[in-house]
Amino acid sequence: MKICPQCDARYDSPEWVCPSCGATPPLADGYPALAIEFANAGDGFNPEYFAQLAGLEKGNFWFQSRNRLILMLLRRHAPALTSFMEIGCGTGFVLSNIASEYPAAALMGAEIFSTGLAHAARRVPSAKFIQMDARNIPFEAQFDALGAFDVIEHIEEDEAVLAQINKALKPGGIMLLTVPQHPALWSKQDEKACHVRRYTAAELESKVTAAGFEILDSGSFVSLLLPLMWLSRSMANRDSNTEHDAMAELRIGKLMNMTLKAVMSVEMMLTRIGVRFPAGGSRFLVARKVPISKVE
Numbered sequence: 001m002k003i004c005p006q007c008d009a010r011y012d013s014p015e016w017v018c019p020s021c022g023a024t025p026p027l028a029d030g031y032p033a034l035a036i037e038f039a040n041a042g043d044g045f046n047p048e049y050f051a052q053l054a055g056l057e058k059g060n061f062w063f064q065s066r067n068r069l070i071l072m073l074l075r076r077h078a079p080a081l082t083s084f085m086e087i088g089c090g091t092g093f094v095l096s097n098i099a100s101e102y103p104a105a106a107l108m109g110a111e112i113f114s115t116g117l118a119h120a121a122r123r124v125p126s127a128k129f130i131q132m133d134a135r136n137i138p139f140e141a142q143f144d145a146l147g148a149f150d151v152i153e154h155i156e157e158d159e160a161v162l163a164q165i166n167k168a169l170k171p172g173g174i175m176l177l178t179v180p181q182h183p184a185l186w187s188k189q190d191e192k193a194c195h196v197r198r199y200t201a202a203e204l205e206s207k208v209t210a211a212g213f214e215i216l217d218s219g220s221f222v223s224l225l226l227p228l229m230w231l232s233r234s235m236a237n238r239d240s241n242t243e244h245d246a247m248a249e250l251r252i253g254k255l256m257n258m259t260l261k262a263v264m265s266v267e268m269m270l271t272r273i274g275v276r277f278p279a280g281g282s283r284f285l286v287a288r289k290v291p292i293s294k295v296e
């Protein structure tokens with residue numbers, strides 16, 4: 001069900017026209033804008049990165065490996081999903097992979113910056129897109145599964161976002177998250193990327209549980225590359241004179257990218273057979289919306 005941003009009425013319709021009050025959201029870059037006051041603001045993520053990102057992510061070891069992980073977890077925990085929403089869909093790189101795996105599913109991409117939506121819509125013509133604020137998701141009991149991949153670390157009110165995701169899921173629905181891990185790895189790269197925090201496993205898991213979920217899986221990834229990552233970050237922190245660029249880590253040579261991809265392949269293989277690493281640059285988490293009767 002959609003939730004009317006004007007009068008809070010719940011309604012089922014493919015269109016964004018509230019049957020109670022007649023309100024229809026304005027458009028931003030041609031997409032329904034549920035939080036238009038943020039559509040073009042740079043609060044949390046620089047929209048200019050979308051254009052750069054779209055070019056970089058396709059061959060990049062990190063985005064490819066994360067995509068493999070996401071599909072692996074969806075196949076395992078939501079094999080029959082018929083509806084999926086991605087919060088912070090960016091350029092649609094993840095959503096396009098999900099579209100090829102689940103061609104019959106109703107897909108929705110949401111992004112706070114409407115500039116990202118045009119990229120995404122070109123990549124995933126079958127999906128619907130909206131501009132919205134993750135702290136105020138205009139859906140209730142709508143989706144089988146919902147993903148936010150490297151999103152909630154950008155948002156001060158992450159607990160509110162998790163509660164909104166819970167509300168937007170059908171009972172028993174599946175949430176998939178990836179976040180940067182280990183506060184000790186905090187560096188200028190995090191500042192440039194407008195992160196608010198890096199998570200510990202305990203912090204993420206307790207916030208997810210408090211939002212009405214039961215955790216099905218939670219593990220580290222980018223584990224085998226952790227020593228390399230730590231080295232690169234501590235060098236970047238020490239060297240304060242150079243200009244740091246959130247994209248710099250992604251602009252790597254072909255040979256290096258192939259090597260890193262091979263290492264990540266081994267890690268993904270181990271993760272698939274159930275190995276969970278004690279540490280890693282990122283954390284993934286899969287959780288299920290607990291039926292209301294089970295929540296205290």
Ligand SMILES: [Zn+2]
Binds near residue numbers: 004005007009018021
């Ligand atoms: Zn209304």
